[in-house]
Amino acid sequence: MDVRVFPTQFKGNVDLIGSKSLSHRLLIAASLSPFQSALNGLMQSVDISATLSILHAFGLQSEPPVFKGPLSCDAPLQVNAKASGSTLRFLIPLALLFDQPITFTGEDRLPERSLDAYARCFKEHPVRFSRQQAPWLPLTVQGPLKPGTFTLDASLSSQFVSGLLFALPLLPGDSKIILEGDVASEPYIQMTLEVLRKSRIEIIYTPPEIIIPGYQTYHAIQETVEGDYSHSIFFLAGALMNGNLSIHNLNPTSIQGDQQGLEWLQAMGGNITWNHTQLTVNTSTLQPFNGSMAHHPDLAPMLMALAASIPQTSHFYDLERLNHKESRRLDAMVTLLKRMNVDVRGDARHLQIIGQPHFHLDGAFHTHADHRLAMTLLMMAAKAHQPYIVRGVECVDKSYPEFLDVYRTIGGRFEILGDRS
Numbered sequence: 572m573d574v575r576v577f578p579t580q581f582k583g584n585v586d587l588i589g590s591k592s593l594s595h596r597l598l599i600a601a602s603l604s605p606f607q608s609a610l611n612g613l614m615q616s617v618d619i620s621a622t623l624s625i626l627h628a629f630g631l632q633s634e635p636p637v638f639k640g641p642l643s644c645d646a647p648l649q650v651n652a653k654a655s656g657s658t659l660r661f662l663i664p665l666a667l668l669f670d671q672p673i674t675f676t677g678e679d680r681l682p683e684r685s686l687d688a689y690a691r692c693f694k695e696h697p698v699r700f701s702r703q704q705a706p707w708l709p710l711t712v713q714g715p716l717k718p719g720t721f722t723l724d725a726s727l728s729s730q731f732v733s734g735l736l737f738a739l740p741l742l743p744g745d746s747k748i749i750l751e752g753d754v755a756s757e758p759y760i761q762m763t764l765e766v767l768r769k770s771r772i773e774i775i776y777t778p779p780e781i782i783i784p785g786y787q788t789y790h791a792i793q794e795t796v797e798g799d800y801s802h803s804i805f806f807l808a809g810a811l812m813n814g815n816l817s818i819h820n821l822n823p824t825s826i827q828g829d830q831q832g833l834e835w836l837q838a839m840g841g842n843i844t845w846n847h848t849q850l851t852v853n854t855s856t857l858q859p860f861n862g863s864m865a866h867h868p869d870l871a872p873m874l875m876a877l878a879a880s881i882p883q884t885s886h887f888y889d890l891e892r893l894n895h896k897e898s899r900r901l902d903a904m905v906t907l908l909k910r911m912n913v914d915v916r917g918d919a920r921h922l923q924i925i926g927q928p929h930f931h932l933d934g935a936f937h938t939h940a941d942h943r944l945a946m947t948l949l950m951m952a953a954k955a956h957q958p959y960i961v962r963g964v965e966c967v968d969k970s971y972p973e974f975l976d977v978y979r980t981i982g983g984r985f986e987i988l989g990d991r992s
Contacts, residue, residue: 726752758828
């Protein structure tokens with residue numbers, strides 16, 4: 572679906588959607604427990620539906636908000652992770668708990684997203700991990716996985732670490748993970764460990780080693796999912812550029828790693844105040860951005876757009892992982908900013924953005940089927956001088972199906988043009 576977007580000022584209230592990262596993790600932990608868990612406020616999205624669909628294929632019983640395992644599999648299966656990297660990387664180790672062949676498929680760019688960390692890790696273990704040819708999917712795996720030492724390259728994504736952390740406590744013996752490389756998105760590993768603690772799973776994390784005792788049992792979880800900091804960045808930045816928003820359902824003491832985005836915006840001089848679980852954000856004169864995206868790649872597109880609105884030089888470091896997302900996200904953002912006549916210099920290791928007071932958005936811009944690029948493009952209306960076209964906005968369904976409705980309620984203006992206009 573293509574839309575024509577009009578310049579606007581954002582005003583009103585946002586009841587923020589539940590955290591996608593926590594929703595994935597809580598669902599998996601609940602599915603591994605033989606007891607009934609109650610999970611309220613789960614994010615509803617294509618990615619979460621993909622995780623739920625595969626867990627149901629593995630035997631999850633659910634009548635939301637109640638979820639109950641344990642999981643089992645007594646026949647070969649083919650399951651579809653859609654376009655969700657989290658789903659695929661979290662659930663491959665769970666599939667290896669079974670002695671049946673399970674084939675993973677995927678859509679959009681997912682078959683191209685690397686699983687090399689698992690391929691090398693499982694090479695030293697008596698399990699099946701096979702693909703017929705490039706790309707990575709379809710992939711067939713078959714266990715049963717046995718306790719042991721798992722050497723894992725964690726430099727591309729923490730999702731590989733989290734996938735193993737969910738599966739290994741159930742094995743009949745102790746295991747160890749040895750992390751190699753600079754660990755990517757380490758706060759997300761901490762999030763996984765926190766969910767495991769809620770499930771009474773014991774893990775000993777002393778980087779670069781993780782000790783996982785075996786013979787453990789997942790216990791029931793009673794949880795209401797807090798608002799998603801990764802998605803809050805769009806509304807926070809949009810209001811800072813031009814608006815006045817109240818954002819609800821955020822936890823001031825959250826374990827979400829992308830809470831860092833809020834801290835960065837405050838350090839830049841953002842007019843942001845807390846009132847319990849509500850943030851109030853107003854248009855602000857900001858200082859340039861200076862920070863590393865190594866652990867927060869999902870924040871980068873909107874932060875880069877925000878930096879483009881500040882007539883000083885912002886510095887972004889460690890952007891390499893952005894080109895391994897739903898799109899070649901870094902390349903797409905650099906191309907977008909240059910089309911807007913923004914001065915962009917450097918490379919993925921160190922990118923400089925010299926901003927300007929208004930966005931020169933003219934013509935049509937592609938989302939590249941990337942939900943975070945789509946949301947960024949829509950929120951850039953806060954600094955636009957004239958209407959512009961965004962192609963393929965339906966990709967927001969991947970993580971935030973309600974986004975366009977929320978966008979309208981806070982003053983976002985657009986008209987639907989059809990699939991191609």
